[in-house]
Amino acid sequence: MALCAVNYPTLRRDDYEWIQSIRREHDRLFFDVVAPHISLVFPTDKIDEAKLTEHVAQIASHTNPFDIVIRCAILGDPGFMDHAHAFLIPDEGFSSVVRLHDALYTGPLRSELRLDLPFIPHVGVASTPGIDDCKALVDRINATGPEIRGRVETIDIVGYDGKTTWAVTQCALEGREA
Numbered sequence: 001m002a003l004c005a006v007n008y009p010t011l012r013r014d015d016y017e018w019i020q021s022i023r024r025e026h027d028r029l030f031f032d033v034v035a036p037h038i039s040l041v042f043p044t045d046k047i048d049e050a051k052l053t054e055h056v057a058q059i060a061s062h063t064n065p066f067d068i069v070i071r072c073a074i075l076g077d078p079g080f081m082d083h084a085h086a087f088l089i090p091d092e093g094f095s096s097v098v099r100l101h102d103a104l105y106t107g108p109l110r111s112e113l114r115l116d117l118p119f120i121p122h123v124g125v126a127s128t129p130g131i132d133d134c135k136a137l138v139d140r141i142n143a144t145g146p147e148i149r150g151r152v153e154t155i156d157i158v159g160y161d162g163k164t165t166w167a168v169t170q171c172a173l174e175g176r177e178a
Contacts, residue, residue: 001045001159001160001161002043002044002045002159002160002161002162003041003043003044003045003047003049003052003157003158003159003160003168004039004040004041004042004043004044004157004158004160005039005040005041005052005056005104005155005156005157005158006034006037006038006039006040006041006155006156006158007037007038007040007097007152007154007155007156008035008036008037008154008156009036009037009038009068009123009150009151009152010150010151010152010153011036011148011149011150012148012149015148015149015150016036018146018148019036019088019123019125019148020036022125022126022137022141023036023124023125023126026086026125026126026127026128026134026137027124027125027126027127028127029083029127030124030127033163033164033165034158034165036123036124036125037123037156038097038121038122038123038152039122040097040100040101040104040155041056041101041104041105041109041112042112042114043160044109044112046111046112047108047109047112049157049168051108052108052109052157053157053168053169053171055104055107055108055109056104056155056157056171057171059100059103059104059106059155059171060154060155060171060172060173060174060175061171061174061175062103062175063100063103063173063174063175064173064174064175065151065152065153065173065174066093066096066151066152066173067092067093067149067150067151067152068090068092068093068094068096068097068149068150068151068152069090069091069092069093069147069148069149069150070088070089070090070091070123070146070147070148070150071091071145071146071147071148072088072089072091072141072142072146073086073087073088073089073125073137073138073141073142073146074086074087074089074120074122074138075087075131075134075135075138076120076122076124083127083128083129084126084127084128084129084130084131084133084134084135085124085126085127085128085134086124086125086126086128086134086137086138086141087120087122087123087124087125088122088123088124088125088141088146088148089120089121089122090121090122090150093121093152094121096152097121097152098119098121100152100155101119101121102119104155125137125141152173153172153173154170154171154172154173155170155171155173156168156169156170156171157169157170157171
């Protein structure tokens with residue numbers, strides 16, 4: 001079993017439903033596995049639950065909640081799990097998510113940081129076998145000129161076994177920004 005840390009951004013109901021309608025049709029890999037989220041710590045089995053919870057709680061206690069605004073989609077890593085991916089990217093709040101990610105990858109998680117891949121804050125909406133289909137979806141999303149406002153208020157520690165996820169604990173952001 002692996003553990004990860006995610007944020008389920010607080011979204012307006014219609015924005016959440018719009019994201020889910022895209023995911024339902026285009027994200028067969030993850031739609032039934034996890035709700036729309038921003039990954040902050042990618043799955044790892046190198047740290048136990050108690051140590052991860054303590055670390056995440058410490059970071060959360062020093063981080064203020066912050067707003068995000070998503071206005072575009074991009075192609076994600078086309079080689080991940082042999083699929084192309086479409087990501088919704090926050091214009092506003094991008095740097096706050098990056099700082100939170102970087103703060104989490106300190107201390108007991110320092111050795112888990114992947115330096116071979118850039119961290120791009122995102123909400124995944126598609127996983128398709130063909131990159132052309134994924135690019136067409138990205139173009140359709142961007143043509144609509146989306147503006148999805150959300151708020152990052154928590155860090156959720158989630159268990160993941162490669163097929164399902166489950167809630168472990170949630171830490172509220174309640175301090176100064178990391």
